Amino acid sequence: MSTGDTPKTPKLCTECAASKACIQRPYRGARLCRTCFAAALEREVHEQIVREGMFRAGERVAVGVSGGKDSAVLAHLLRVLNERHGYGLELVLLAVDEGIHGYRDDSLEAVRRHQQSQQLPLRIVSFEEMYNGWTMDRVVGQIGRRNNCTFCGVFRRQALERGAIDASADKIATGHNADDLAETVLLNLVRGDAKRLLRCTDAVAREPDEGAAADGRWIPRVKPLKCLYEKEIVTYAYLQRIDYFATECTYAPYSYRGAAREFIKQVETLRPRAIRDMADAAEQLQDTQRRHPSPVTGGSRVHRCARCGYLCSQPYCKACVLLEHLNEGTGSLATRRAGTRLGRE
Amino acid sequence: MVQVKLEFGGGLDAIVADRTKRLQVDAPVRTLGELITWVRRNCIREKHDMFAVSEATVRPGVLVLVNEVDWELEGTTRYELQPGDHVAFISTLHGG
Numbered sequence: 001m002s003t004g005d006t007p008k009t010p011k012l013c014t015e016c017a018a019s020k021a022c023i024q025r026p027y028r029g030a031r032l033c034r035t036c037f038a039a040a041l042e043r044e045v046h047e048q049i050v051r052e053g054m055f056r057a058g059e060r061v062a063v064g065v066s067g068g069k070d071s072a073v074l075a076h077l078l079r080v081l082n083e084r085h086g087y088g089l090e091l092v093l094l095a096v097d098e099g100i101h102g103y104r105d106d107s108l109e110a111v112r113r114h115q116q117s118q119q120l121p122l123r124i125v126s127f128e129e130m131y132n133g134w135t136m137d138r139v140v141g142q143i144g145r146r147n148n149c150t151f152c153g154v155f156r157r158q159a160l161e162r163g164a165i166d167a168s169a170d171k172i173a174t175g176h177n178a179d180d181l182a183e184t185v186l187l188n189l190v191r192g193d194a195k196r197l198l199r200c201t202d203a204v205a206r207e208p209d210e211g212a213a214a215d216g217r218w219i220p221r222v223k224p225l226k227c228l229y230e231k232e233i234v235t236y237a238y239l240q241r242i243d244y245f246a247t248e249c250t251y252a253p254y255s256y257r258g259a260a261r262e263f264i265k266q267v268e269t270l271r272p273r274a275i276r277d278m279a280d281a282a283e284q285l286q287d288t289q290r291r292h293p294s295p296v297t298g299g300s301r302v303h304r305c306a307r308c309g310y311l312c313s314q315p316y317c318k319a320c321v322l323l324e325h326l327n328e329g330t331g332s333l334a335t336r337r338a339g340t341r342l343g344r345e
Numbered sequence: 346m347v348q349v350k351l352e353f354g355g356g357l358d359a360i361v362a363d364r365t366k367r368l369q370v371d372a373p374v375r376t377l378g379e380l381i382t383w384v385r386r387n388c389i390r391e392k393h394d395m396f397a398v399s400e401a402t403v404r405p406g407v408l409v410l411v412n413e414v415d416w417e418l419e420g421t422t423r424y425e426l427q428p429g430d431h432v433a434f435i436s437t438l439h440g441g
Contacts, residue, residue, distance in 0.1 A: 011418050022410075024417040031418060068439070069355070179437075230437040234355060234408055235415065238435060246356035246439040261438065265405035 015040070022239070026229045026272035034239055041236055045224050046081050052203040054222040055171060057088035062169035062219075063120075064160050065093045067110030067245035070175030073233050074225055076242055078173060079118055092167050093118070096159045097126040098152055099135020103250045110245035125163035127155055131319070134326055140251055143331040148251050150335045151326075154318045158310060164219050176223045179230040179268075182278040183260045190260075198286040201226070201279040218311055229275060346371045347426045351384065355436035357407070362390040377411065378402065378422030380432065395436065406438040 010020040011031055019033035025040075032040060049055060063078060065071040075093060082089045095111045098104050108124065115122040128135050134155075140148050164172045181201050188197040199206065205221040225233065237244060252258060267274045304310065305317035312318065325334035351368040358366045368388060374380045378401035385397045397403050401422055409416040410433040411424060426432075 010414075020414070021418055022413060023415040034413075069437075230406075231408060234435055234437045235410075238354070238408075238410070238433070239413065246354070246436065247359060248356060248439050261406075265438070269405045 023232070023235050026231055026268070027276050029272075037232075038236065038240065041228065041232060042077060042081065042084075044227060045077050046085060048203065048227060049081070049087075049224055052222070054173075054204055054224060055087055055089055058090075059088075059170040060090040060092060060168060061171045061173050062092050062094040062123075062160075062164040062167055064172060064174045065095050065111050065114065065122075066175075067095075067107035067114070068175075069234055069237050069242075069244045069246065070177055070180075070225060070230075072110075072114055072242050072244040073237050074173060074175035075114060075118055075120065076240070078224065079120065091120050092169060093120050093122040094160060094163050094167065094169075094172070095122065095124045096156050096163065097124055097128070098156060099127045099137055100250055101137055103247060104136075106247065107245040110243070113243065123163055123167055125159050125166070127159065130159050130162065131155060131323060134323065136251065139326060139331065142326060142329065143334075145251055147332070147335045149257065151322055151331070152251075154322055158317070158319045161219055161310075169219060172219050172221045174221060174223055175225055177225045177228050177230050177233055178275050178279060179261075179264060181223075181226055181282075182264050182275045183257060185278045185282045186260045186264065187257060197282055198289055201282045201286075226279070227276065229272075346373055347375070347430075348428050349380065349426055350429070350431045351388065352431065352433040353435075354433060355408075356439040357396060357434055357436045360389050360392045360395055362388055372426075375425060376422060377409070377416065377419075377424040377426060377432070380426060381422070384434075395438070396434065403434065404438075406436065408435045408437060409433070410435070 013019050013021045013033035013036050014031050015036040016033060019035065021031035022034045023037050024031050025037075030040075055061065061078070063071070063075050065075055075091070078089070078091055081087065082091060093111065093115055095108060097108060111122065111124075126135075136148065136152055139151050143151070160172060160174075184200045185197065188194075188200055203223050203226050236242075264275060264278075302311055302313055305312050305320055306315055307320045308317060310317040310319065314321075322331070322334050325331045348369065348371050351370060353361050353366055353368075358364055361368070370384075370388070372380055372383045372387075374383050381397055381403055382400050385393055389396050395404065396407065403409060409421075411419050412431050413433075416424060
């Protein structure tokens with residue numbers, strides 16, 4: 001394809017060869033018109049759902065929503081595909097209020113607008129209620145802006161799961177996209193976390209131990225958008241007029257993930273395929289590991305947190321360890337020892 | 346001078362003067378690359394690097410659409426602007 005002079009004639013869609021192309025897709029470089037692009041994206045997400053066996057008829061699915069682009073598109077697509085292909089799912093929107101003034105309160109307004117346009121039930125769970133008054137504003141008040149994303153991430157993950165259990169959901173669907181997965185692969189690599197490196201790209205999270213899902217201790221998480229690029233999601237939202245909330249989190253500029261994100265975006269401009277290739281590499285490693293299990297990457301033992309009963313691999317879950325530190329006023333020390341022990345026990 | 350309609354999305358509206366999503370401007374430019382340099386100097390009021398780090402191109406992760414068409418199909422920065430063109434800059438960098 002020539003990228004030289006400004007084209008005099010519009011490029012036509014490589015699929016229908018009739019309409020003007022509106023997007024160059026990053027992975028294989030296909031040029032699609034508005035109609036063929038929307039159809040391709042919806043078809044691919046449907047195929048991903050079917051191929052991975054993400055859902056079963058009759059299930060209640062909690063869709064994690066933040067008001068942002070990915071979850072707005074996820075909720076839209078799941079509703080559309082559920083109707084189109086007769087999945088037989090009951091969809092529930094589930095939002096987490098971390099208690100970040102000027103950020104999450106605004107984004108929850110977007111969530112409520114989505115609820116109106118999608119006509120789906122909405123549940124909101126808050127850090128304030130779940131963690132005894134520890135909103136992120138209060139957490140940052142104690143520990144400062146450094147490492148606060150660790151608290152938010154741990155608390156949010158657990159809040160989403162508990163909210164889903166309360167909603168009697170069978171699955172949690174999240175809007176993680178290909179760019180998110182590439183970031184996570186990179187972060188796990190630089191942290192030297194081989195176990196997470198292998199499993200972070202799973203479209204369907206594996207059961208931590210046998211029977212965990214059956215007795216309601218654990219809810220499978222699925223990522224229907226894992227193969228879509230951020231560029232595709234944002235373009236789809238733009239062309240479909242899906243409105244969403246987009247403001248940087250008040251506390252995010254200091255996050256580790258931001259640096260990874262920056263790097264991934266730069267690599268994408270040079271070689272768009274790189275984003276999907278990173279996640280594919282992690283999947284291939286996982287396939288190899290499954291055929292030749294080794295102690296380094298093998299499964300770890302899972303049990304309940306001795307304090308709150310949440311599933312974890314240490315005596316106490318990470319959220320309880322972090323909370324203990326916050327209550328003791330030593331939150332800024334917690335991220336160094338999280339997951340190992342409680343302050344006084 | 347070329348008259349173009351600008352649109353800022355995905356959080357970029359927050360760094361535009363007047364925090365506006367839409368602007369109509371007469372810009373003394375010929376190409377999209379020149380427009381980006383001009384917009385960075387004349388329309389963005391803070392955190393300029395969120396829009397463009399260097400001259401003549403946007404920051405990686407900012408989508409550009411010309412009349413609802415991906416600029417990668419239009420020759421990116423070399424695209425020659427036409428009067429009335431609608432240029433959208435949409436950041437994908439903000440989370441939810």
